[in-house]
Amino acid sequence: MASVIPQPGNDDYADLAAFWFARMNSGDAVDPKDEAEFRRWLSEDADNAMAYRGCQQTWRVLELDAGEAEVLALRATALGSDAHRLTRRRALFGLTGGAIAASCGGLWVMTAASSARALISTEAGQRLTAPLPDGSEVTLAPSSRLRLDYGADRRAAVLETGQAYFHIQPDAAPFVLRVGDRLMMIDQGRFQTSHAHGRPEVVVEQGRVQVAERGGGAPLILTAGQGWEGQGDERRAAVADVEVETAWRMGRLVVRDRPLSEVVERFNRYSADRLTLADAQAGQVRISGSFRYDGGQEFALALARGFDLSVRRTADGSWRIGSPQKASDGAATL
Numbered sequence: 001m002a003s004v005i006p007q008p009g010n011d012d013y014a015d016l017a018a019f020w021f022a023r024m025n026s027g028d029a030v031d032p033k034d035e036a037e038f039r040r041w042l043s044e045d046a047d048n049a050m051a052y053r054g055c056q057q058t059w060r061v062l063e064l065d066a067g068e069a070e071v072l073a074l075r076a077t078a079l080g081s082d083a084h085r086l087t088r089r090r091a092l093f094g095l096t097g098g099a100i101a102a103s104c105g106g107l108w109v110m111t112a113a114s115s116a117r118a119l120i121s122t123e124a125g126q127r128l129t130a131p132l133p134d135g136s137e138v139t140l141a142p143s144s145r146l147r148l149d150y151g152a153d154r155r156a157a158v159l160e161t162g163q164a165y166f167h168i169q170p171d172a173a174p175f176v177l178r179v180g181d182r183l184m185m186i187d188q189g190r191f192q193t194s195h196a197h198g199r200p201e202v203v204v205e206q207g208r209v210q211v212a213e214r215g216g217g218a219p220l221i222l223t224a225g226q227g228w229e230g231q232g233d234e235r236r237a238a239v240a241d242v243e244v245e246t247a248w249r250m251g252r253l254v255v256r257d258r259p260l261s262e263v264v265e266r267f268n269r270y271s272a273d274r275l276t277l278a279d280a281q282a283g284q285v286r287i288s289g290s291f292r293y294d295g296g297q298e299f300a301l302a303l304a305r306g307f308d309l310s311v312r313r314t315a316d317g318s319w320r321i322g323s324p325q326k327a328s329d330g331a332a333t334l
Contacts, residue, residue: 016041017051116150122162125272125294127249136175139165139249142270163194163269165249168207178214182230185210185219192246196269203227203240253293260285260303260321267293274318275300281323282309 020038024030030038042049116133122140129139133150140146144162155175168175170188177184179193179200189207193200202211204222211228212219220237222228227240247254248270255263261283264275273296277283285307291299300319304311310322 017048020052116148118148119145120148121145123272125270127251134169134171134175136169137167141165141248142272159193159195161195163192163196163248165192165246166190180230181214183212183214185212189224191222200230201227203242203245205242205246247290248293251292251294252290254290256288257286258288259283260287260307260309263287264321267296267299271296273297273299274316276314276318276320278310278320278322282321285309 020041024038042052120128120130120138120140122128122142122144124143126142127139129137131137132148132155134155136155138146138157141163144164145160146162146164147158147160149156149158153173155171155173156177157175158178166175166177166186167190168186168188174185174187177193179195179202180198182200184191184193184200184202186207186209189209190205191202191207191209192205193202195201202209202222204224204226206224209222210219211222220228222237225240225242226237227245228237241256244254244256253263253266253270255266261277261280264277264283267273267275270293272294275296287307289302289306291302293299296319300311300321303309303321312320312322314320
C-alpha cells in the first residue's frame with residue numbers, strides 16, 4: 001500500500017526529510033509509487049538532499065544497532081490509510097512494537113509500545129537538539145552523552161558526560177535526571193546541567209529543580225536564576241548568569257573577566273578545533289567577550305589582536321597561544 005505523503009499546507013509537510021527517512025528505512029517493502037515520489041523529491045532541490053543526509057547523520061550519532069527488528073519496525077498502517085488522521089510525530093511515536101522518530105534536529109528510538117530507550121551522543125564541535133518521548137526537548141552540547149529511559153510511569157535519563165539543556169513539559173511523572181552522584185528532579189521548566197571534571201553542575205532558567213544525593217537526604221531546591229556546582233559538601237544555591245551559561249546553544253562562548261586558561265578549557269570542550277597555552281603567564285590574562293566556538297583560527301587571531309598574545313599554528317593543526325608581547329592589566333574585551 002502506498003503511503004499518504006504529506007502535502008503543502010499540512011503540519012507534516014515541513015519535515016518531509018524525516019518522513020522519507022522513516023519510510024525508506026522502515027524495513028518494509030517500499031511501494032514503487034513511494035520510491036518514485038521519494039526520488040522526485042530528492043532530486044528537485046539540493047536542500048532536500050542535504051536535509052535527508054542530515055537525518056542519516058543524526059541516526060549514526062545515536063550509535064544504534066540498525067539491524068534490530070524492534071528499532072526498524074515502522075508499521076505500514078502508520079503510513080497508510082490512517083496517516084491523514086495523525087501528525088507525523090504521533091504516527092512515528094505511537095506505533096505498536098517500536099518506532100523511529102527522525103528529524104534533522106534529532107532522533108530517538110522507541111523500543112517498545114510502553115517504553116523508550118536511547119543513547120544520544122555528540123562529538124566535538126557538534127550540537128544536537130532532539131525531541132523526547134513526552135514532548136519535551138533536549139539540546140546536547142558537543143562531546144556529550146545522554147541515556148534515556150522512559151516508561152508508562154517514569155521519565156528518566158542519565159547524563160553520562162558533557163552538557164545538556166532541557167525544556168521539560170508537564171506530565172504525570174516528574175522528570176528525573178542522574179548526573180554523577182546527584183539526582184535532579186523537575187516537573188516542568190527549563191534547566192541546564194553539566195558533568196565535567198567529575199562534578200555535576202546545574203543552572204535553572206525556569207521552574208523548580210530539586211537536587212539530591214543518590215543515597216538520600218534533604219534536596220536542595222533551585223529556582224529560576226539559580227545554580228549549583230557539586231564540589232565538596234557545599235549545598236547552597238548561588239546566583240547564576242543564565243545568559244552566559246547557556247550561550248553555547250547559539251554556538252557562542254560568552255565569558256566575563258575570566259582567565260584565559262579557563263576560556264581555553266571551555267573552548268576546547270565545545271569546539272572541534274584545539275587551542276593550547278605555551279606558558280602559565282598567558283593563561284592568567286583576563287578575557288571578556290562573546291565569540292563563536294566553531295572557528296579556532298578566528299578566535300586565535302582575535303586574541304593576538306586584542307590582547308597582544310602571540311599565536312601560531314602547530315604541525316598538528318592546533319593553535320598555540322603564548323605570553324603577551326607587553327604587559328596587560330585588568331580585563332580586556334574582544
